Amino acid sequence: MTALSVSTSSAASLRADALVIGVAKGPKGLLVAPGAEAVAEAFEGKLAEVLSTLGATGAEGEAVKLPAAAGLKAALVLAVGLGEAAEEGYSLESLRRAAGVAARTLAGTKKAALALPAASAEEIEAAALGGLLGSYVFGSYKNGENGKAPVGELVVLTDRKGSKDAKAAVERATAVGEEIxxxxxxxxxxxxxxxxxxxxxxxxxxxxxxxxxxxxxxxxxxxxxxxxxxxxxxxxxxxxxxxxxxxxxxxxxxxxxxxxxxxxxxxxxxxxxxxxxxxxxxxxxxxxxxxxxxxxxxxxxxxxxxxxxxxxxxxxxxxxxxxxxxxxxxxxxxxxxxxxxxxxxxxxxxxxxxxxxxxxxxxxxxxxxxxxxxxxxxxxxxxxxxxxxxxxxxxxxxxxxxxxxxxxxxxxxxxxxxxxxxxxxxxxxxxxxxxxxxxxxxxxxxxxxxxxxxxxxxxxxxxxxxxxxxxxxxxxxxxxxxxxxxxxxxxxxxxxxxxxx
Structure with missing residues (x-):
């Protein structure tokens, strides 16, 4: 079963097997969503350009992998599409779906960090719940290695330092997600x-x-x-x-x-x-x-x-x-x-x-x-x-x-x-x-x-x-x-x- 947690660590300093960032369709091309600033900095401002070269468009449901840049503690960066760029924040449902895509794509990974937009408790909960639901695997009747195990741990990254509601948001996502x-x-x-x-x-x-x-x-x-x-x-x-x-x-x-x-x-x-x-x-x-x-x-x-x-x-x-x-x-x-x-x-x-x-x-x-x-x-x-x-x-x-x-x-x-x-x-x-x-x-x-x-x-x-x-x-x-x-x-x-x- 996938474990959920929240961290105020920088995406650049957190040790994980993969970093998940959000990207969107902007009026002039691919945009990197909030939450991934440290990742973009590690790519010296060329992250959107590199992802575009790899075929990323920011469309909902899209997932594009690339090797992490120097300065990141993770080995892999996964960009997931959020759809059209939002001027006033991305919908909670778009965050749930993006986190779900990430969890499914990273099946078999021990630890992944979600550097998605997560400035509010509601966004933290959405990312956590989407990730937990996306990691779901039903394998009761399969013998042997017939599929990858779900992500072992998902860490939601946020800058809400010292905020009790961030922890409460993850706890709610855990309770609801596990029952679903x-x-x-x-x-x-x-x-x-x-x-x-x-x-x-x-x-x-x-x-x-x-x-x-x-x-x-x-x-x-x-x-x-x-x-x-x-x-x-x-x-x-x-x-x-x-x-x-x-x-x-x-x-x-x-x-x-x-x-x-x-x-x-x-x-x-x-x-x-x-x-x-x-x-x-x-x-x-x-x-x-x-x-x-x-x-x-x-x-x-x-x-x-x-x-x-x-x-x-x-x-x-x-x-x-x-x-x-x-x-x-x-x-x-x-x-x-x-x-x-x-x-x-x-x-x-x-x-x-x-x-x-x-x-x-x-x-x-x-x-x-x-x-x-x-x-x-x-x-x-x-x-x-x-x-x-x-x-x-x-x-x-x-x-x-x-x-x-x-x-x-x-x-x-x-x-x-x-x-x-x-x-x-x-x-x-x-x-x-x-x-x-x-x-x-x-x-x-x-x-x-x-x-x-x-x-x-x-x-x-x-x-x-x-x-x-x-x-x-x-x-x-x-x-x-x-x-x-x-x-x-x-x-x-x-x-x-x-x-x-």
């Missing part, structure tokens, strides 16, 4: 190793480690409690379902947040079997539960003055002789009945039970997170998640929170006219399917039916950004990404600081 990487591990784990029972055991172990209260409802407790949605989805699998509660409380908290995560550890579609080519990545259908779990642990590690309860609705959706059939009616937790028209619309069923249970504890806000619909991917692409809510202010707040955290999101409506298709079941209160067009919004409307009166609720559909199948970019690896965790943690921080919950 924990969630990535969970998403990437093969479904024969991660099932509802083993996921629950991981949550219990983390609870003991971090002092969190963890409660697990097994299949017997779920049956006794009447959790028809979770049971209906999991009944076709040899791995029975679980509902896991992970609770963090703070003695000075004035608000309580409930985060609910969809945890389908493998989704075959059930009897409504997915077509060939759509099953191979369905281990990622528990990314919402992983995000919720990681966010609660991060809130505890950061000591936030807010109560945060995570609900992990865990099931494996499989076809078998005992599986729920299209046409079956489930009695959900809380009493509502749902006619199942498509067993591949299962995430909303497990979430509905968990939302009702979460609402019984009267939180100020419920936020559910789920890889819920392919329709949301069609609407927003692979890098943006949708935000829906029963409260316009909350929807806008979460959209702004995600933006501030560096995660792409987009506010989506819940049109009342789309509700009709779900309520036309002739034998149950609701159907789990409605109109085909606007399917992501229909799913949100379904969930809204299970939110208790008077509770603000939001739904994050992370189906697009939760699992990345293309080449790595910035700090984003191939596979599980940890989508929505930064948004949830920042939302908890805002609430703890007195922001509207």
């Amino acid at each position: 990487n924990r969630a990535r591990d969970l998403v990437n784990t093969a479904p024969n190793d991660l099932n509802p029972k083993s996921f629950a055991a991981i949550a219990q172990a983390a609870g003991k480690e971090h002092g969190l209260k963890v409660e697990v409802l097994d299949e017997k407790a779920l049956t006794k409690g009447g959790f028809g949605g979770i049971l209906g989805v999991g009944i076709g699998s040899q791995n029975p379902p679980r509902l896991v509660k992970v609770a963090y409380t703070h003695p000075k908290a004035k608000a309580t947040l409930a985060f609910v995560g969809k945890g389908i550890t493998y989704d075959s579609g059930g009897i409504s079997l997915k077509p060939a080519g759509h099953n191979e990545t369905m281990k990622c259908d528990m990314a919402g539960a992983a995000a919720v779990f990681a966010a609660v642990v991060a809130a505890k590690r950061l000591g936030l003055a807010v109560n945060v309860t995570g609900w992990l609705a865990l099931a494996e959706n499989m076809p078998s002789g005992s599986a729920t059939r299209p046409g079956d009616v489930l009695r959900m937790y809380g009493g509502k009945t749902v006619e199942v028209l498509n067993t591949d619309a299962e995430g909303r069923l497990v979430l509905a039970d968990a939302i009702v249970r979460a609402g019984e504890e009267n939180p100020d806000v419920i936020v559910d997170v789920a890889t819920l619909t392919g329709a949301m991917v069609l609407a927003l692409g692979h890098r943006t998640f949708g935000v829906m809510a029963n409260n316009d202010d909350l929807r806008e707040q979460l959209h702004n929170t995600a933006d501030a955290a560096g995660e792409a999101s987009w506010p989506m409506p819940l049109p009342a006219d789309l509700r009709k298709g779900m309520t036309e079941s002739t034998i149950a209160d609701l159907a789990n399917m409605g109109e085909r067009m606007g399917g992501g919004l229909v799913a949100g409307l379904f969930l809204k039916e299970f939110v208790a009166e008077g509770i603000d609720w939001a739904h994050l559909d992370i189906a697009g950004p939760a699992f990345h199948e293309g080449a790595p970019f910035g700090y984003t690896p191939k596979g599980g990404t940890g989508s929505a965790i930064r948004t949830l943690v920042r939302f908890a921080e805002e609430t703890a600081a007195g922001g509207k919950a």
